[in-house]
Amino acid sequence: MTRLRAVILGALGIVLLGVLWEAYKALGPAAGFEAFGIQLLPRTSDLAMPHLIDMLDRALSPVNTAADSQPVWLTVTLACLSSLGTAAVGLAVGAVVGFGLALLMLRFRIAESAVLPWLILSQTVPLIALAPVIVSWGGRVHIGEFEWQRWMSVAVIASYLAFFPVAVGALRGLQSPLAAQVELMHSFAAGWWRTVLHLRLPASVPYLIPAVRLGAASAIIGTVVAEVSTGAKGGIGRLIIEYAQSGSSDPAKAFSPIAGAVLMGLATAGVVALVALTLGRFRSNEVPA
Numbered sequence: 457m458t459r460l461r462a463v464i465l466g467a468l469g470i471v472l473l474g475v476l477w478e479a480y481k482a483l484g485p486a487a488g489f490e491a492f493g494i495q496l497l498p499r500t501s502d503l504a505m506p507h508l509i510d511m512l513d514r515a516l517s518p519v520n521t522a523a524d525s526q527p528v529w530l531t532v533t534l535a536c537l538s539s540l541g542t543a544a545v546g547l548a549v550g551a552v553v554g555f556g557l558a559l560l561m562l563r564f565r566i567a568e569s570a571v572l573p574w575l576i577l578s579q580t581v582p583l584i585a586l587a588p589v590i591v592s593w594g595g596r597v598h599i600g601e602f603e604w605q606r607w608m609s610v611a612v613i614a615s616y617l618a619f620f621p622v623a624v625g626a627l628r629g630l631q632s633p634l635a636a637q638v639e640l641m642h643s644f645a646a647g648w649w650r651t652v653l654h655l656r657l658p659a660s661v662p663y664l665i666p667a668v669r670l671g672a673a674s675a676i677i678g679t680v681v682a683e684v685s686t687g688a689k690g691g692i693g694r695l696i697i698e699y700a701q702s703g704s705s706d707p708a709k710a711f712s713p714i715a716g717a718v719l720m721g722l723a724t725a726g727v728v729a730l731v732a733l734t735l736g737r738f739r740s741n742e743v744p745a
Contacts, residue, residue, distance in 0.1 A: 474508055481505050506708040511715070514708035528709060532695065532716040539679050539691040540720055542607050546614025547675040551668065553615065554622030561623075562630045562656070563648065572627075579620050583678065587613055587685035606688045613682035617674035625667020629660025665732045672724045680717055692717050 481500045488504075489497035498504055506514075515532070518525035557575070561568035590612050594604040633655050641651045683693025695713040703710045 477505070477508060481507065503704065503707050506711065510708045511711045514706070515712045515715075519709075528712045532692070532712050535690065535692040535695045535713065536716045536720045539676075539683065539693065539717075540723070542610050542683075542691065543614050543672075543675040543679040543720075543724070545611040546679060547618045547668075547672055548615075549611065550615035550618030550671055550675065551622050554619035554667075554671070555626050557619070557623045558626035558630055559652070561627050562652075568627070575620055575623055578616075583613060583617075583681050584685055586616070587682050591686050606686060607690075609686055610679055610682040610688050610691070613686075614675040614678035617678035618671040621667045621670035621674060622664075625663045625670075626660055629663030629667075630656045632656075632663065633659045661735050665728070665735070668731075669725060669728045672728050673721060676717075676721050676724055692720065 484497065484500040486500055488495055488499040502510075515529045516527055519528055519531055557571060561571055587609070591606070591609045594606075594609045594612070597604040630652070637655060637659075638651065641655050646654070679691065680693040680696070682688070683691040684697055688694060692713050696710075696717065699710045699713050
C-alpha cells in the first residue's frame with residue numbers, strides 16, 4: 457500500500473504540474489513579468505509556452521518533411537536509450553570507485569582524513585570546464601587496436617558525478633554498526649574482511665540505496681551535460697540542442713527531448729527502486745538521502 461500510494465501521489469504530481477502549466481498560460485501575462493531587468497516569470501506566448509496538446513501532437517508527428525522521417529517520439533526514445541546506456545556505464549564505474557574509496561577510508565583512518573576533503577573538493581569543479589579536458593586526454597589513449605570513443609568520455613564524466621554520493625553513503629553505512637556489534641565479531645575471531653562482509657555490508661544497505669539513487673540521478677545529469685559539452689552525437693543531450701535551434705519556428709518540438717530526459721531520470725529511479733526491493737530485509741531503518 458505504501459508503494460501504491462507513492463505511485464499515485466507521483467502521478468497526481470505530474471497531473472498537477474500540467475494543470476499549473478495550462479493555468480499560467482491562460483492567466484499569466486503574455487510578456488511575463490520583469491523586475492530590475494530580471495525576468496521573474498516566463499512569457500506565455502505560444503512561442504515560449506506551447507500548449508501541452510500541441511507538444512503531444514508534435515511528438516507524434518515526423519521530425520521533418522522527409523518521406524522516411526521518423527516520428528519525434530521514436531527519435532527521442534532512441535536517443536534516451538543511447539544516453540541510458542552511457543549513464544549506466546558511468547554509474548557502474550562510479551559505484552565501484554566510490555565503494556572502493558569507502559572501503560579504503562574505513563580500513564585506514566588516516567585515509568579518511570586525507571581523502572574525504574578531496575572528494576568534497578572534487579565536486580566543485582564545473583563540468584563545462586572538465587569535459588574538454590577529459591575528451592582531450594581520452595583522444596590520446598591508444599592501446600593496440602583500441603581507440604577511445606567519444607561516448608567513453610561522457611561515461612567518465614557521468615562516473616565523476618556518480619562516485620561521490622556512493623562513496624559518502626557507503627562510508628557512513630559501513631561505519632554504522634555499534635561498537636558492541638563490532639566487538640562481538642572480534643570475539644568470534646572474525647577478521648576485518650569477514651566483519652565487513654557479515655556485519656558492515658548488510659548494515660550499510662539502508663545508506664547505500666539512497667546513495668545509489670543520488671548517484672544514478674547524478675549520472676543522468678552528467679551524461680546529458682557531457683553530451684552537450686563534448687558534442688557527442690546520438691544522445692538526448694545533443695538532441696536537446698538540435699531541437700532547440702528550431703525553437704523559433706517549431707517551439708513544441710523542442711520540449712520532446714526535455715520530456716524524454718525527465719522520463720529517463722524517472723526510469724533510472726525506478727530501476728534502483730526495483731533493485732532495492734530485493735534487499736528489503738536490510739532496509740528496515742533506511743535513512744533519507
